[in-house]
Every structure is written in structure tokens, then in C-alpha cells.
Amino acid sequence: MIKVYMYKNKKAASVFCKDVIADIVKNNPTAAIGFATGSTFIDTYSNLVEDFNKNKTDWSNIRTFNLDEYFNAKKDSPFGYRYFMDEQLFSHVNLQEKNIHFPNSFNTTEVDLKKYDDQIFNGHLSLQLLGVGRNGHIAFNEPGTTIDSTTHIVDLAKSTIEDNARLFFNGNESLVPKKAISMGISNIMSAKKILLAAWGESKQEAVKNLLEVGEATSNCPVTFLKKHHDVIVILDEIAFSLVDQNNVDYQIVEINKKF
Numbered sequence: 197m198i199k200v201y202m203y204k205n206k207k208a209a210s211v212f213c214k215d216v217i218a219d220i221v222k223n224n225p226t227a228a229i230g231f232a233t234g235s236t237f238i239d240t241y242s243n244l245v246e247d248f249n250k251n252k253t254d255w256s257n258i259r260t261f262n263l264d265e266y267f268n269a270k271k272d273s274p275f276g277y278r279y280f281m282d283e284q285l286f287s288h289v290n291l292q293e294k295n296i297h298f299p300n301s302f303n304t305t306e307v308d309l310k311k312y313d314d315q316i317f318n319g320h321l322s323l324q325l326l327g328v329g330r331n332g333h334i335a336f337n338e339p340g341t342t343i344d345s346t347t348h349i350v351d352l353a354k355s356t357i358e359d360n361a362r363l364f365f366n367g368n369e370s371l372v373p374k375k376a377i378s379m380g381i382s383n384i385m386s387a388k389k390i391l392l393a394a395w396g397e398s399k400q401e402a403v404k405n406l407l408e409v410g411e412a413t414s415n416c417p418v419t420f421l422k423k424h425h426d427v428i429v430i431l432d433e434i435a436f437s438l439v440d441q442n443n444v445d446y447q448i449v450e451i452n453k454k455f
């Protein structure tokens with residue numbers, strides 16, 4: 197089932213995202229949570245930091261698993277996703293270092309990939325956060341990735357390199373790493389609950405493919421979420437605006453407006 201919550205703007209939507217995550221942290225203090233990088237969750241993460249400071253929410257036994265990491269990103273490489281997570285959230289709450297998990301992105305071997313799979317599957321994700329690429333990628337699972345994929349090395353799609361250059365590298369594509377390590381679709385699908393957030397025009401096509409009638413297809417990996425039993429999709433009005441409401445797959449999709 198896909199439950200859509202549509203908000204006027206990303207600010208309001210990000211408060212709701214924070215509430216979903218904070219509830220899990222409070223109610224299940226040893227939960228494993230899959231985190232996502234990218235611009236989508238920046239407001240959510242700052243809301244979580246505020247919640248931590250205000251309510252002393254305890255993260256000390258929460259375990260984290262990030263979706264992906266660029267090739268050869270060190271813990272302190274400013275372009276890396278570990279660095280991003282530290283800056284936005286991890287270093288501002290009382291997470292323990294030993295509970296933070298990323299795939300090894302240095303001279304990565306099959307053993308490393310398998311190790312991350314085992315950690316994720318044995319960790320039992322209570323929640324997986326997801327952004328979506330404009331081409332429908334989730335994590336770095338670009339079009340063509342299959343539903344049974346596990347943690348793997350990825351060549352990034354051109355549109356992903358362009359988007360990430362614009363958002364995080366001052367538009368300089370040559371600085372964007374061209375390879376990454378990513379959880380596969382099966383790792384993501386193993387989470388008990390999935391929260392996908394999308395704002396703005398560049399996400400319209402992916403959101404339409406997810407919510408309208410149509411097969412789950414590796415041409416647009418986000419559509420695999422149609423096969424998951426507990427997905428929350430949090431949108432702003434713009435991301436939703438291409439969806440033809442007469443063609444929504446109401447067998448699996450429920451739409452809630454939260455203005």
C-alpha cells in the first residue's frame with residue numbers, strides 16, 4: 197500500500213517527515229533506520245536536530261544504514277555522503293559511531309558488498325528513507341537495475357551526475373564522482389516501512405510513474421515500491437501536479453491532502 201501525503205510546500209512536508217522518523221526513534225530506541233543523502237531531506241534533518249535539542253530524543257542505540265556512498269569518499273571528504281550525514285544530522289545527535297553503517301567505498305571487493313548486505317538484512321530496517329532521482333532512481337539504482345539487486349558498484353547516469361553537480365559541486369560536473377556503491381533494490385524492499393519524499397518539478401515524472409496505473413519496471417526503479425506493503429510518499433504540490441488523478445492506481449494508492 198502506498199499512502200500519499202501531499203503538502204503545500206516542502207517546509208510543511210519536512211515537519212511531517214521529521215515526525216515519522218522521530219516517532220520511530222522514540223518508540224523503538226534500538227531501531228535500524230536507513231538514511232538518504234541529497235537535498236530532499238536537508239530540512240527534515242535540521243528538524244530532527246531541533247527535536248533532539250528540544251526534547252532530548254535519545255539516539256544512542258539507534259543503528260543507521262546509509263543508502264549509498266561515492267567511490268573513494270573518506271569519512272572527512274566534503275563530497276562524501278558520510279560527511280554530508282555528519283554535517284546535517286549524525287554529529288548533532290547522540291548517535292554512537294559504532295552504530296553508523298556505510299558501504300566500504302575504498303577498493304571495494306565482493307566481500308565488502310556482501311558484508312553490507314548481511315548487515316542490512318540482519319539489521320532489520322524499521323524504516324528506509326528515500327529520495328528519488330529525476331530518472332526514477334532510488335539510492336543509486338539507476339534505470340535498468342533489477343528488483344533482486346543487492347549492494348553493488350554503480351556507474352552513475354548522466355542525469356544524476358548533472359543533478360548532483362548542480363546541487364553539490366557548484367555546477368562542475370568534472371568534480372562529481374562517476375561511480376558509487378549503492379544498496380540494491382532488494383535491500384531497500386527489506387525495510388518494514390519506506391518513506392519516500394519528493395519536492396519540485398524535477399520529480400514529477402517519477403511520482404507520476406509511481407502513483408499511476410502501470411507495471412513496476414526497472415526502466416523507472418521507483419516503481420518497484422508498488423510491490424512494497426508499507427510505503428509513505430510525502431510530496432509537495434508541484435511534485436504531484438503531473439499525476440492524472442483519474443489514472444491513479446487506487447488499488448494500492450491512497451491520497452491524503454494535508455493543507
Ligand code: GLP
Pocket residue numbers: 232233234235236237263264326327328329334335336356360363
Ligand atoms: C542522489 C542520491 C539519492 C537521492 C537522490 C535525490 O543521487 N544517490 O539517494 O535520494 O539522488 O537527490 P535529491 O534529494 O538531491 O534530489
